Amino acid sequence: MKMLINVPETVVPDALRGIAAAHPDLTVDVEHRIIMRKGAPFEGKVGLVSGGGSGHEPLHGGFVGRGMLDAACPGEVFTSPVPDQMARAAAAVDSGAGVLFIVKNYTGDVLNFDMAAELAEDEGVQIAKVLVNDDVAVTDSLYTAGRRGTGATLFVEKIAGAAAEEGAPLDRVASLARQVNEASRSFGVALTACSTPAKGGPTFDLPDGELELGIGIHGEPGRERRAMMTSGEIADFSVDAILEDMRPDAPVLALVNGMGATPLLELYGFAAEVHRVLAERKVAVARTLVGNYVTSLDMAGCSVTLCQVDEELLRLWDAPVATPGLRWGY
C-alpha cells in the first residue's frame, strides 16, 4: 500500500508540522502533541479539550479554533493520546473557568482521559467530562465497552464550543454536550478497509463485491456483511438503523460523512438518498453537512449521524465558528 509519508514512525509529528505551517491561528506543540487555539486561555471562558487516535482528520485537530475546541491531543494512528498530554492541554487552556474533556467511547481513551482528569485536578484545574457514544451499529466492540463514539463528536464539539464562546459556565457547557450526545445517533458503512502506516496495508479483508454495514471508524467489525448495495439501499439501511434507536420528534442536524476515500461526487449523491429516506420517514432536516469530517484514513465508505435539536441547540450550531475543518460566520 503506497502512502504519502516519510516513515511510519513520524506520520503524526510530520502532520503537526504541516498544521503549524498552514494555520497561523493555531499554536502547535509538536513535542507534546497539542494543537491549541492561539491566545488561549481566554479570560473567563471554559476550555474545551478533545483528542483521540490520529487517522480521523479533520477530527479533532481540525476543529480547534474560535467557537469550537481550545485544544486537541492527537495520539498515534488509532491509538489513544496519553494522560500527560491531555493534562498539559487542560492546564494550558484553563482560564480558571474549568475545562471540558470530550471523550469518544473507546476503552483506551476513557482510561487515559480519566487519568488526565486526575492529573489536571491535582494541578487545580476543574474538569468535567462528556462521553460520546452515538454509534448504534453494535454494543461492545474491538476497542469499546458499550457504544462507540463517532460522528456525534462533531456536533458535541461545535455546540458545546459555541456555548463556551458565549461565556456559559462549565456545568452548563457540560450538560449541553451531554444533551447533544444523547440526541445523536450514527451508523457507518465500509466499502473498503483502511490501511494504517504501521501495518503498511489493509487492517482487515473486505472482498470485492461486499460491504460491511455498521463499521467502526477504526475498521472494527459492524453488524454484517452483504453483497454490494446501491447508494439508495445503503441510505435506507443506515437511516433505519438509526431510527430504530431514536425516533426524532423535532428537526435534526444531518451529517453525511465520508470515511476518507469516497469521492465528494458520490457523497453528495448519497446525501440526496439520505434526504429521501428522511422525508419518507417524516423526519424534518434543519441542517445538512456533507463531507469528510470523521474519517478512517483511506477507507471508502460513509456514515450518517442525526442529532435532534431544539431551538437553542440549533442556534448554537449556527453560531460562528472558525476552525480549519468547520468555518462560518467569522
Place this chain on the structure above:
Amino acid sequence: MKMLINVPETVVPDALRGIAAAHPDLTVDVEHRIIMRKGAPFEGKVGLVSGGGSGHEPLHGGFVGRGMLDAACPGEVFTSPVPDQMARAAAAVDSGAGVLFIVKNYTGDVLNFDMAAELAEDEGVQIAKVLVNDDVAVTDSLYTAGRRGTGATLFVEKIAGAAAEEGAPLDRVASLARQVNEASRSFGVALTACSTPAKGGPTFDLPDGELELGIGIHGEPGRERRAMMTSGEIADFSVDAILEDMRPDAPVLALVNGMGATPLLELYGFAAEVHRVLAERKVAVARTLVGNYVTSLDMAGCSVTLCQVDEELLRLWDAPVATPGLRWGY
C-alpha cells in the same frame, strides 16, 4: 471497484440533488445541470461562470457562492459540459455587467465554452474568457493542446470572484483572472489510478511500488514513473518542477491539494515538506491551503500549486467568501 452510487448513468444528477438538499444558499437546476448562487443576478455585479467535467469536486460547484462563482456547470464525469448549459448559466447570472467564463485548458472545454460565448453574446450577454493553464508537468496531453488547467483554477475563481463582489467591471475582473493564471504553476503526483463510474474500475494501471510524477487530474500521463518516493522526495520534485518554470520574487499562495483518497493526515505531513522545500529555495509563503480541492475522484496523490501574489491579489484572496468548499469572513 465498489462505488457509493445508484447507477453510473445518474451519478451527476444524483449529486446535484444532494447539493440542493445540503445547501439552501444555492439554486440547483438539476434538469439543465446548473449550480447557481441564490438571488443571482446581482445588480451591477459581473457574473462568474465556470464548469468542466465532474469528478473534481469541490471544483467547480463547491465554489459557487458569495465572493466566488455565480454559477457552475458540471459535465458528465471527466467530460466537458455542453455549450447550451454555459450559455443558459451566463444568461441567468448576467445583471447587464457581463459574465466571465473561467475555462480550464482541455480541448473539449475550450471548444464548448467558445460556442457558449457565441450563444450568450447572441442573447446580448457580454462575455470575457480566461483560460487556466497552470500545470507545468507536460505540454500537450491526452485531452489538451498546451498546458493543462488544474489547481490554479481555485485561485482564479477566488480572486476574480472577490473583485467582482467588490463591483469591479468586466475588463478588470478578466485581467485579474489572467494575472492570477499567469502567476500560478502546478505539479501533481499520483500514487494510484482513479476509477470512473462508467468504466467501473481504474482508468489506467499504476503498479504497486510505483508513482507517476506530473499526473493530470483525469489520470492523463505525466512526465515519468518512478519507484515509490517519500513525502519529502515528492515535495522536492514537485516544488522544483514548478520553480524551474517560475521563479517567484514575491510571496506565494500555496495550495497543497489532495487528489481525493489521500488521508488529510498524510496531506498535512506533505504540506510540512512543501514548506521545508520552499524555505530552502528562499520562497516566502503568504498563505497555505491544505485539503481536497481539485480532485480526481478516488485517486490517491497530491498536487502543489503556487501563485505569486502582490498586495492587491493577497487582499482579494483574503476577502470574505462563502461557498460550500471555501469559506471565511462571512
